[in-house]
Amino acid sequence: AQTVTQSQPEMSVQEAETVTLSCTYDTSESDYYLFWYKQPPSRQMILVIRQEAYKQQNATENRFSVNFQKAAKSFSLKISDSQLGDAAMYFCAYRGAYYGGATNKLIFGTGTLLAVQP
């Protein structure tokens, strides 16, 4: 079964600094999707970034980028120039690329709570 592990329950970063959130996953599938979701205090789940496993190039969305290491099954999120509005819970998630069975669902990690210090 696929699992997603976020080993950092809480992180803190100074405003304008860079922070990296860790995520590792376990799967026997060769093709899949990885996501980072942000959940601010409003509770809304917001997609931050998405990575297709077959793409070697790391995904980037403005100040957010990932370091995708397929062999190591690692998918870390880097936030550059951190802003107060980045404070939130961040969830790493996995979804299989082929329809059927357990890979239909998004499998979430337990989350990392990011605090941004002014």
Place this chain on the structure above:
Amino acid sequence: NAGVTQTPKFQVLKTGQSMTLQCAQDMNHEYMSWYRQDPGMGLRLIHYSVGAGITDQGEVPNGYNVSRSTTEDFPLRLLSAAPSQTSVYFCASSRQWNTEAFFGQGTRLTVV
């Protein structure tokens, strides 16, 4: 374009009561799902649907029922509420089963 709309946002139930959490999306998405979020456990899939008339169980389906009579709506029914069902519930939809999921704002349910 409202996206995914969940109602209510907050609800308190007594043990044994039943209720329905509503979820509607206006993006013509085929795939819809329900998750529950509990502290320290991330989000876990309750039920999902790949299209109108088709539903299936997720990771934690016990105590919940769903139906999908239209593409737009995917209600979640609690048959006989228990304190273990105290949680935050999220409905999500996506164009296809493997594309980006859009989430509703969640329902905080407390069962006393």
